[in-house]
Amino acid sequence: ASLPDRNMSEMESSLELTTSLPGSSLPPLRSRIFKIIVIGDSGVGKTCLTYRFCAGKFPEKTEATIGVDFREKVVEIDGEKIKIQLWDTAGQERFRKSMVQHYYRNVHAVVFVYDVTNASSFQSLPAWIEECKQHSLGVEVPRILVGNKCDLRDAVRVGTDLAQKFADSHSMPLFETSAKNPNDNDHVEAIFMTVAHKLKSQKPLVLSQPLGTESTVQLQQEHKSAWVCGC
Ligand SMILES: Nc1nc2c(ncn2[C@@H]2O[C@H](COP(=O)(O)OP(=O)(O)OP(=O)(O)O)[C@@H](O)[C@H]2O)c(=O)[nH]1
Numbered sequence: 621a622s623l624p625d626r627n628m629s630e631m632e633s634s635l636e637l638t639t640s641l642p643g644s645s646l647p648p649l650r651s652r653i654f655k656i657i658v659i660g661d662s663g664v665g666k667t668c669l670t671y672r673f674c675a676g677k678f679p680e681k682t683e684a685t686i687g688v689d690f691r692e693k694v695v696e697i698d699g700e701k702i703k704i705q706l707w708d709t710a711g712q713e714r715f716r717k718s719m720v721q722h723y724y725r726n727v728h729a730v731v732f733v734y735d736v737t738n739a740s741s742f743q744s745l746p747a748w749i750e751e752c753k754q755h756s757l758g759v760e761v762p763r764i765l766v767g768n769k770c771d772l773r774d775a776v777r778v779g780t781d782l783a784q785k786f787a788d789s790h791s792m793p794l795f796e797t798s799a800k801n802p803n804d805n806d807h808v809e810a811i812f813m814t815v816a817h818k819l820k821s822q823k824p825l826v827l828s829q830p831l832g833t834e835s836t837v838q839l840q841q842e843h844k845s846a847w848v849c850g851c
């Protein structure tokens with residue numbers, strides 16, 4: 621479900637016009653888009669995790685992502701339809717370098733992924749966090765840490781304790797999961813929904829006039845959040 625035909629500026633807008641009701645004289649309503657980037661070494665399973673969330677299954681075959689793939693899912697939170705737009709980024713330097721600035725522009729949340737069976741993907745995390753810092757991400761942008769491939773139990777090289785310590789030191793919640801294990805389907809869903817709930821609570825929609833006119837919707841940001849990263 622990647623969307624190669626959509627241009628970058630279209631993908632970078634955080635509001636989307638939705639079709640107006642048939643026969644309605646009101647202008648179309650706007651629905652919100654939460655842009656969430658998924659970052660981490662090549663092969664950790666970013667494509668599989670995002671595909672799992674958006675398509676509900678583990679992809680049969682993946683190839684290294686080039687640039688970025690967009691995956692989207694519309695969810696309803698407290699009666700509001702929100703489009704979760706996942707940016708499945710490339711882990712390989714040569715496939716990402718021309719795109720990096722687009723990844724971070726107007727981003728609402730960052731999901732860092734490592735592979736629990738691959739210690740070096742865990743050791744790379746400080747470099748990924750540093751990249752965020754280089755792109756001046758605000759403290760209000762939530763970050764979460766995901767250890768993937770937990771189905772490969774005998775091959776685990778990054779223990780939960782170590783990962784939890786790292787997550788704590790960067791004020792990030794840690795989730796260990798598997799994009800592959802069918803029993804973890806709800807878990808993968810819960811991870812992204814947790815981020816969406818967090819974003820919705822951070823940015824409540826304030827309706828100052830009745831719905832339907834352009835000026836009605838204001839996004840109000842809380843100044844401080846408990847769920848921030850000190851990186
Ligand atoms: N056993 C297992 N394999 C997985 C899991 N997630 C991904 N894989 C496998 O790991 C390999 C890499 O997965 P991708 O999702 O393509 O990795 P990526 O992070 O998108 O890699 P780049 O696009 O190069 O950055 C593939 O062979 C997947 O089948 C998982 O949860 N469990």
Ligand SMILES: [Mg+2]
Pocket residue numbers: 666667668683684685708709710711
């Ligand atoms: Mg990929």
